[in-house]
Amino acid sequence: MxxxxxxxxxxxxxxxxxxxxxxxxxxxxxxxxxxxxxxxxxxxxxxxxxxxxxxxxxxxxxxxxxxxxxxxxxxxxxxxxxxxxxxxxxxxxxxxxxxxxxxxxxxxxxxxxxxxxxxxxxxxxxxxxxxxxxxxxxxxxxxxxxxxxxxxxxxxxxxxxxxxxxxxxxxxxxxxxxxxxxxxxxxxxxxxxLKEKPGQASEAVRAWTDGKRQQGRHVLGINFHPQLFKKREDFPRLGRSFETVLRKLAAEDGTAFVVIPHDNREDSDKVALRAFAAGLDQTLRENVLFVGEDVGPDEIKAIVSHLDGTVTGRMHLAIATLGMGRPAVALTYQDKFEGLFDHFDLPSWLLVTPEAAGEPEVLLALIRRFRASLGALTSQVQAHLPAVQxxxxxxxxxxxxxxxxxxxxx
Structure with a gap:
């Protein structure tokens, strides 16, 4: 040619x-x-x-x-x-x-x-x-x-x-x-x-949360990870704080929790959160669901759609939550969350440092307040969401x- x-x-x-x-x-x-x-x-x-x-x-x-x-x-x-x-x-x-x-x-x-x-x-x-x-x-x-x-x-x-x-x-x-x-x-x-896409993991979460809600319980997502701390040896203290708080809230009104990893890299929150969930005693495990499968970001959005809100140390898990019209509490780092929450005019008390969250009494008071404010916060997020999109x-x-x-x- x-x-x-x-x-x-x-x-x-x-x-x-x-x-x-x-x-x-x-x-x-x-x-x-x-x-x-x-x-x-x-x-x-x-x-x-x-x-x-x-x-x-x-x-x-x-x-x-x-x-x-x-x-x-x-x-x-x-x-x-x-x-x-x-x-x-x-x-x-x-x-x-x-x-x-x-x-x-x-x-x-x-x-x-x-x-x-x-x-x-x-x-x-x-x-x-x-x-x-x-x-x-x-x-x-x-x-x-x-x-x-x-x-x-x-x-x-x-x-x-x-x-x-x-x-x-x-x-x-x-x-x-x-x-x-x-x-x-x-x-x-x-x-x-990003649009949500249901999958096997999100359907399992839906079935589990439906059962808890039939019992009149709130269901919250949680995420925390070692990268929140400059000194990794400080991380176990946060895990112990969460365990104490989950136990007290479960005893108060049966609040249930879905543990959601949001990073698949080595030394990620998946490794840390798997160990956290496995370390809970049998009584508390009945009130906690760990998402162990590798799921994509679109299915994460489907998962959080079945929750009342999340407490998260990952900004994009907060974005997924807010994007589905649910409120979030943020464990802050790298000055990321303040501006994100400003898009929704959310109050500053929803922001907490990882160090403060490592104190069980601080974390307990925060999640109690969050739980009591879910109705008003959800309405506020949903009102602002179209402009944010x-x-x-x-x-x-x-x-x-x-x-x-x-x-x-x-």
Whole structure:
């Protein structure tokens, strides 16, 4: 076949394929080990496919990340994240090769350097590279803590002016703008766009909670994990506090609890919470259900729909709960929860430090107050939820898309 015809055939083949959106994850090594990351990726992917007609390609660095991406129906591009010299030519080549129509950065909670500044610098530089290639580029709603890494200041200052910067809560937005000198747009976390999907685990929770409610009991979800503490040896104290409180509340009115892991990585809350549930005595176990199966973020939303509320140390479990119209208590860390709760005008007493929750009398008083306020808090969450979901949709509005027209983006 003459070379000219080959080039024409390739050009026609490329034109016939769906346009490609590049997604830059915050964890290219595990991708979805954090169920919160999985929720954001799944939500964005669904919108990009169904409303914008885009094929989503994610940059990865390991076989595990590739497998996780393929389970979500994503295409992958393997790049050498751990090699500065090889990384940039690979990224630039892939963006050109795939004829990227847009690029989104999953900012999550890493762009303040809270987990190290090198990953944040690299993500910002990718966004800068894409924008310099005239590719529509946006950073999805991220949080920004009160003590950002100082060496990130130049990276933010040099970021291409066409990159759309979106921050997922008002408190983070104020901190970000004061630190960077750049303007951001207020949105809500894109995980609020994720739809629930029932499965075997959620159906088991539904059956169990239905039985408890027939007995006139409240049912609350709980989650806590070692990452809440800088010193991991402080974590067992929190577990003992929860055990004491669960026992007292069960004795008071039979309040039942569903223990929900929300991270599948090593040293995760799944390991810690499995040990916690297994250590309960038989009498208390009858009042506690442990979700032991690996479940995706969409089924997590189905699970929390059967609860009255949650007490959680994972922000995206709180987002799943609020997204299903239920209130949450937060064990705070990394300045994440304050801005999230502001979206719903929720009172500050719903926020507690892990150290304070390690005192049984503090945790008991908090959950008693939460239990007594469930009706009013639920109404408040449900009243604010439509506006929050609209704010979440603005993550993609920033690129100027309307349903189905992204394929026509230049």
């Amino acid at each position: 003459p070379r000219r015809r080959v080039r024409a055939w390739l050009s026609d083949w490329i034109a016939s394929r769906p346009p490609t959106l590049f997604l830059i994850p915050s964890d290219p090594w595990n991708l979805t080990g954090s169920i919160g990351d999985a929720a954001m990726i799944a939500a964005v992917t669904e919108v990009c496919r169904t409303q914008a007609g885009l094929e989503v390609t994610v940059l990865t660095s390991t076989d595990a990340a590739d497998q996780a991406a393929h389970r979500l129906g994503l295409r992958t591009v393997r790049v050498a994240w751990d090699s500065e010299q090889a990384f940039w030519p690979q990224v630039d080549r892939q963006i050109r090769k795939k004829h990227a129509k847009a690029l989104l950065v999953l900012g999550a909670d890493v762009l303040d350097g809270g987990y190290g500044s090198e990953m944040a610098k690299r993500m910002l530089r990718i966004a800068d590279l894409a924008a310099s290639r005239r590719i529509p580029t946006a950073i999805l709603g991220f949080s920004f803590n009160s003590a950002p890494a100082e060496d990130l200041r130049p990276a933010w200052a040099k970021l291409h002016p066409d990159v759309v910067i979106q921050v997922r809560d008002q408190s983070s937005l104020q901190r970000f703008e004061a630190f960077s000198g750049r303007k951001g747009t207020l949105v809500a976390d894109c995980a609020f766009l 609209q704010a979440a949709r603005r993550n993609l509005d920033a690129l100027g898309w309307t349903a189905g027209d992204a394929a026509r983006q230049p």
